[in-house]
Amino acid sequence: MADENEVIVVGSGAGGGMMAHTLTDAGVNVLLLEAGRRYDAETDAAMFQLPMEAPLRGEGTPDKNDGYFDANIGGYEMPGQPYTLSGGKFRWWRSRQLGGRTHHFGRQVPRYGPEDFKVHTMTGREIDWPFSYDDIEPYYDRVETIIGLFGPDPDKAVYNSPQSPNHIRQEPPAPRASEMLFAKACEKMGIKTMAHPTAILTSPLNGREACFYATNCIRGCSIGAAFDSVTAYIKPAEETGKLSIITGAVAYKVLTDDSGKRATGIRYIDTETGEHREVFAKFVVLAPGSMESARILLNSKSEKAPDGLANSSGMVGKYISDTMFTSLWIHIPQLDYAPPHNEDGVSQPHIYAPWWLHGEEKEKDGADFSGGYKLEVDPYRGGRFGPPSMKATFGIMLHGRKGLYGDKLKDHMRRYYGSLLGIRTLGGMSVNENCYLTIDPDVKDKWGIPVPKFHWQWSDEDYRRGVHMNKTLHELAKNMGATVVRDAFDESRKAGKFVETGGETNHEIGGCRMGTSPKNSVLNQYSQTWDVDNLYVADGAPFVTHVEKNPTLTIMAMSMRAADNIIERLKENNL
Amino acid sequence: MSENQEKLSPNRRRVLQLMAVAGASAAYLNNYPNSGAKAQTRQKGYGQDVDVNNPVVTWDKTLNNNQLLNLTVIGDLIIPTDDKSPSASHLNITDFVDEWVSAPYPEQEKDREAIVSGLDRLNIQANRQDARFFHNLNADQQAAIFDTLAKSVEAGSASADDDFFFERLVYIYVGGFYTTDEGMADIGYVGNVPMESFDGPPEEVRKLLGV
Numbered sequence: 001m002a003d004e005n006e007v008i009v010v011g012s013g014a015g016g017g018m019m020a021h022t023l024t025d026a027g028v029n030v031l032l033l034e035a036g037r038r039y040d041a042e043t044d045a046a047m048f049q050l051p052m053e054a055p056l057r058g059e060g061t062p063d064k065n066d067g068y069f070d071a072n073i074g075g076y077e078m079p080g081q082p083y084t085l086s087g088g089k090f091r092w093w094r095s096r097q098l099g100g101r102t103h104h105f106g107r108q109v110p111r112y113g114p115e116d117f118k119v120h121t122m123t124g125r126e127i128d129w130p131f132s133y134d135d136i137e138p139y140y141d142r143v144e145t146i147i148g149l150f151g152p153d154p155d156k157a158v159y160n161s162p163q164s165p166n167h168i169r170q171e172p173p174a175p176r177a178s179e180m181l182f183a184k185a186c187e188k189m190g191i192k193t194m195a196h197p198t199a200i201l202t203s204p205l206n207g208r209e210a211c212f213y214a215t216n217c218i219r220g221c222s223i224g225a226a227f228d229s230v231t232a233y234i235k236p237a238e239e240t241g242k243l244s245i246i247t248g249a250v251a252y253k254v255l256t257d258d259s260g261k262r263a264t265g266i267r268y269i270d271t272e273t274g275e276h277r278e279v280f281a282k283f284v285v286l287a288p289g290s291m292e293s294a295r296i297l298l299n300s301k302s303e304k305a306p307d308g309l310a311n312s313s314g315m316v317g318k319y320i321s322d323t324m325f326t327s328l329w330i331h332i333p334q335l336d337y338a339p340p341h342n343e344d345g346v347s348q349p350h351i352y353a354p355w356w357l358h359g360e361e362k363e364k365d366g367a368d369f370s371g372g373y374k375l376e377v378d379p380y381r382g383g384r385f386g387p388p389s390m391k392a393t394f395g396i397m398l399h400g401r402k403g404l405y406g407d408k409l410k411d412h413m414r415r416y417y418g419s420l421l422g423i424r425t426l427g428g429m430s431v432n433e434n435c436y437l438t439i440d441p442d443v444k445d446k447w448g449i450p451v452p453k454f455h456w457q458w459s460d461e462d463y464r465r466g467v468h469m470n471k472t473l474h475e476l477a478k479n480m481g482a483t484v485v486r487d488a489f490d491e492s493r494k495a496g497k498f499v500e501t502g503g504e505t506n507h508e509i510g511g512c513r514m515g516t517s518p519k520n521s522v523l524n525q526y527s528q529t530w531d532v533d534n535l536y537v538a539d540g541a542p543f544v545t546h547v548e549k550n551p552t553l554t555i556m557a558m559s560m561r562a563a564d565n566i567i568e569r570l571k572e573n574n575l
Numbered sequence: 576m577s578e579n580q581e582k583l584s585p586n587r588r589r590v591l592q593l594m595a596v597a598g599a600s601a602a603y604l605n606n607y608p609n610s611g612a613k614a615q616t617r618q619k620g621y622g623q624d625v626d627v628n629n630p631v632v633t634w635d636k637t638l639n640n641n642q643l644l645n646l647t648v649i650g651d652l653i654i655p656t657d658d659k660s661p662s663a664s665h666l667n668i669t670d671f672v673d674e675w676v677s678a679p680y681p682e683q684e685k686d687r688e689a690i691v692s693g694l695d696r697l698n699i700q701a702n703r704q705d706a707r708f709f710h711n712l713n714a715d716q717q718a719a720i721f722d723t724l725a726k727s728v729e730a731g732s733a734s735a736d737d738d739f740f741f742e743r744l745v746y747i748y749v750g751g752f753y754t755t756d757e758g759m760a761d762i763g764y765v766g767n768v769p770m771e772s773f774d775g776p777p778e779e780v781r782k783l784l785g786v
Contacts, residue, residue: 388753
């Protein structure tokens, strides 16, 4: 029964799933609203299907952006669910299914480092987070214990890239051939490499099986080796008997009492019938995806909150950001006609180089930008002995090979399959005031809900970071004994884009940032809105700064911290 | 791990069965719908929520018989038989090209335009040698025309249309061919099998790289 719910959680991905798990584990009754349908990788994922089994050899289309077998339902363009732009370029990735984006994501789960929470103190730019690494560290431990991950020896961690402790992390898989060459080249450049912390099991955990080193994680994992929210959070939460789930529920308004200071529930569209429904609870947690959280708050306007709910600071929708991403495709001549061997591995990078320049070294280098970037061999862009796909594998092999056909073409394919590969960088972004969303006054989605209007602009600092990233990739290629086949940064520049279009790394966060004051932020350090006491935001929206570490682990750690806060308040107030 | 393998093996079996069926339908040329139309009728995409375990091509193939016969010849010029793998026509890759260019998505619609008009230009060249269609020419004539086209593309002297026509034809044939079992075996893809552990590359590969 709806009136028995203590907490409504909107969204079932990394943040919402974690929230539901932590609350129900503590005996709290939770109602979970998910805009999409039920989805369970155990039955819904297509793992071993080959490209030739799918239409168009499984290549991406406007319907399935990352390929036919990608576990994601949604993508950048959804019929009847548009968004608009007020400046710059931004693409909004969406997932409409139980577990949200966690079925599709790369499972990379690095921790933020101590410096990452105090960018202002370090650089005088942006603002600091309202908590420190020490505050969040216990939550990183707890999250990692639940999701399971492999990672490097924590004693070998480099400055500001802390790693999971030995009693939590599992052993990483061996590096691939190209990754060994990558490690050797990095060593020459004075850059340390190690296993990339990744939420994939190499030993069984909580009834989930170990990875079998085949198939791409973005298809979903039916054996539970790769973490997803349904397997690790929602199923155990359902087993407590404390979780109710409504799927096909598109939340669009937070309901409040007459004072406007207490949330009473959520209004949503039932996608099956198109009806508008209301549900009520003592607490409301938004975790529908960062941009959607801001949209819901801005659309929850009332007399008491004319600019949107929890928006007395005017900060809702502001300071959104995405990870900078760029890559090179390179040719390793020693690997021409190399003996075939299986290097599918976990489908994600096995090793990486965490950001290596700090303090004086960074200054000396002239790296004038906040944060840094990490280096990896890209398992899915260009060649190597990876699963053949048209664009990612053969498109690169044919790039610039004009007029090739016949016997020469066949020889070419044998020579270069396995000797081409992508190397990539993921970089932070300097959060700036020119990246934000508002509500489009004219455009509505198919249910009549006003849609977000995005404004995006990379900063000069980002440009400097991009140039640095590109330069390092070229040095890396040289040290790997490789020649450059394609240069994504250069191509983007020539196409008038910057690195990539905003949103295209699918790490869009911010929009309800947390802070130390109701004047400059939407949330306090427990992800609770300053204006509405019993309203929390638990997806990527609370992020303050954007560093080179993938955001998912920090989303989950902050969500767990918010859940603890709710549990404490429920106990204290005996509500 | 053996339990996993059992769970997954029906999938592999199904793939192999599908492969066998595809290989057996050699009389595929008779089965094409002959639309004869250049413009594509509005077709339906597969949508965003597909049943990944039961993939279905939701659109009709639209190339006409002469276009398919032309493509079959060209496909075997692009990917001929040699001692390691068969030609494109042995694996019905032209059927896949038809699926590709008939799809109701922007990338494929652009390819369709490029390929249909490119085939028309080849027919015009055939007309000059008193053949109605490119496929009516003898093998030497076909090879000579195609080689001239390829050389002009290589030299950068081809028209933008010819350049794109050639590039996309090769891309789609390569994509279709090297994603079949025979194509993957040719280039040496040996993955997509469950393994107990991942131990890194074999010694001979490490030696090549000096790692």
